[in-house]
Amino acid sequence: MHRARLVSATVAAALCLLLPGRASAADIDDFNDINNVENAGFESGLSDWTCSAGSGTAVSSPTHSGTGALRATPAGQDNARCAQTVAVRPNSTYTLSAWVRGGYAYLGATGTGTTDVSTWTPDSSSWKQVSTTFTTGASTASVTIYTHGWYGQAAYYADDVSVYGPDGGGGGDPEPTVPGTPGGLTVSGATSSSVSLAWNAVSGATVYNIYRSGTKVTAVTGTSATVTGLAASTSYSFQVTATNAAGESGKSATVTGRTTSSSGGGTGLPKHAVTGYWQNFNNGATVQRISDVPSAYDIIAVAFADATSTPGAVTFTLDSAGLGGYTVDQFKADVRAKQAAGKKVIVSVGGERGTVSVNDPTSATNFANSVYALMQAYGFDGVDIDLENGLNATYMTQALRSLAAKAGPSLILTMAPQTIDMQSTSNTYFQTALQVKDILTVVNMQYYNSGSMLGCDGKVYSQGSVDFLTALACIQLEGGLSPSQVGLGVPASTRGAGSGYVSPSVVNAALDCLTKGTGCGSFRPARTYPELRGAMTWSTNWDAAAGSAWSNAVGAHVRGLP
Template sequence: MKAARHSRVFTMVLSLVLSVALLVTFIPAASAADRGAWAPNVSYAVNDTVTYNGATYKCIQSHTSLVGWEPSNVPALWGLTQGGGTGGGGGGDVTAPSVPTNVRVTATTSTSVTLAWNASSDNVAVAGYDVFRGSTLAGSTNGSTLMFTNYGLAASTSYTFTVKAKDAAGNISAASGAVSTTTGPTDPGGGGGSKLPKHTLTGYWQNFVNGSSNVRLSAVPNEYDIIVVSFADMDSSKPGGVTFNVDSGLSSALGGYTNANLISDIQAKHTQGKKVILSIGGEKGNIDLSTASPNVSNFVNSMYGLITQFGFDGIDIDLEHGLNVANMTSAVRQLQQKVGSNFVLTMAPQTIDMQYATSSYLQLYNNLKDITSVINVQYYNSGCMLGRDGKCYSQGTVDFLTALSDLTLQWVAPSQLGIGVPATSSAAGGGYVTPQVVNQALGCLATGTGCGSYKPVAKYPDIRGAMTWSINWDATTGYKFATTVKPYLNSMP
């Protein structure tokens, strides 16, 4: 979670609450039991079962529940029990939906396949559909959506798909009949941000004043390869639209820094081979893409206008309050097509957004991975999170960075994954590590050596790099983060 524009108190309190609530992991708990309906402010032990919205869930790690930690929202804490009823007597729904029929391919490109199918039926209601590419879950839809597009595929490659229906109680149908197709030949367009180094350093430039250093874009040191201007604002007059101008408070603090100054500084960064992109979201920001029309077109048109006006190279997706995968996919695709092959796309999901394969961010990545430059996971303000080995690791350690990265590398290509950390202990509510620890984690992931207690399951020499929140906080230490981490990235093969 990024620093607040005016206060960091909320994130610090949230991090403290998360950490305290999860400390009960280390306290002996009562024997696992059927606990009935889920409720907040209750202590749950590993293997306890609860019901929520007609489905049965099993506790993965001990914790004291809070509002917002409903089982369907936090897969790091709760696992859905397949086919589970309400427990203790078999009174729940145990009937699976019927198998989807007439699964068919309706369109293909060099990097995507679009499928459609006929609706399933259920004794209560069909909640959604899971689409599988071979044995891999490619994505999911809701109960009323009978089509799905799998983006980010390889050109001239054969793929086989099946579909399963599911209900709210966790009952899942058998797989549909398989359908196979081959993607088209290589598209000469492409994307992903050309001319970036193999190992990149990303930093966020704050367009607001919050206690860190106030920095003109021209003062950003040469070590940063991608400069993320944060943040665009929601246009309240146009659903889905965005606006951006140099913040008045920052302008005053810098002695009259204007849009024209920023435009000139961006042009100068381009002559140095740097990429400057505009971020949407942040801790308090959001973009309304809940509806396809007119929101998607408003987003594309307004963002393209800003890219043209300021000279931005692309966008960063830092939405921390949920996102509509289908509409965001459509919006980014349309924007990339308008900008062209040099479009740069980065994402900054929170740690919890990368805990399971069907999260919104991973669905979005699967849809857009052919044009994604890097996903910089925010390994901070996270509390304790599950690594690839199923153990809970505390933030602010090399093991947290490597175990959580190893988990994500099941689903994200190493060449598209970056380690995101705060530049100083003041930049986030928790999760700070020294730049030397960042280098240790990068080396461990790339070579399998110099690790802490956690050993990655493989070596990832193509690991993309690192990110920090923020360049402004880094400036308070004389850019210690950039001048320590970037040389290490340059030394990597």
């Protein structure tokens, strides 16, 4: 970090007397570090910078601070190198740093006259600082600093580049001043364990500190944050400050946020819930309208939203012809009627053949914007993530948080990973679930079409048994998810999946084993989880084709859980 120019004229004069060869007070700048980079924050576009093959552009979002940042995109054999020649002094040490995000990002300096340096970081969905130092040679008057990405990787962003050290005489950006106090602090949402906050941006701020009851609890680079780990039905006070290299602002006005009750959170769901997928197509199961779905289902997941030609974006088209002439207006009216009856209707993204890919900041933004647009157009309460062909934890987390910021605390967010996706917390699906835990409603893992899997005790269990359901659920329950975020996903009939069907009585036994410690097989969990959310089935249509045997039995049983 640089040293501020705090030397007074008196001290300067004194030093001139003490140090031979110092002719004037102006020379005291030799002892003060400055940022020698010009247009360090890209507030003036790409002025003073040169990017290879036209790879760079100045953007207004996302930025680390101020109103500008660099976005550079590697293409083909070009690594998106953006460089500036900076004036320096010989025989001097400098600290080179930059804030980066997005794809792989490299930072370095050449022409130092000694040892050229570089550093790098892998892709990141949030801003992170990279830094290195170099020493100039005896005759070095300038160095070239640069950023670049990596071949075939996503675009990277850079902001607030600095070369701190003795003034090289080439100018440079002025040193920062302490930012102003943030204004507009509001509570934007709450769950049973978290409160979400938002505030106005402050010019020159690089980081915002969030205080709960006077104690700093987290820091973020954006203008919103979610404070987690709170008690249900409890009021908390919050303040925010803005910081940069010069220091921290005063604290904002205080706001009070109150968490919701623990049963159902802020979503309006019952403590225990049943989820059913509704098929927007005819594959031999009973064709239904939303109004035909039995009342036993608390969450109805409309399958599926489809990928578009825009990376990350999704759309939904009602299969009116396949559903016997079901019109969009009738569909929307049925959704509203279910919601009036206390049910939630969400749109599911993915499925076995889904090709939605969220793997960079742009596609994450497209995903969030398009899902929110569907929520507004059709009245959906939220989204279900059912991506069976890979998931990027970093950017899906970014997308879901962006969606939550738009939709507010009533958002219903569910997931339906395959069993292999939840075998370990190191798996990307599991990582995503944990990273959005504060806004996550339920994970209904698919306990079918998987074959044998490991339980939390390290033993192998075959699908189609009570042990398979309980021992695999235990991995999620002990791996960081709250019991209220875990549901058992099973087929509604033997035709609903290729393998893994179990009778409703087996599902109910597994629910009892996990919540009450009764009905267990050979596997018995070390403790019970009375807050367990419930169960899910594929699908309401296959359930109807089997005379609603699944929803009649499991739905009633879920209602009676502790």
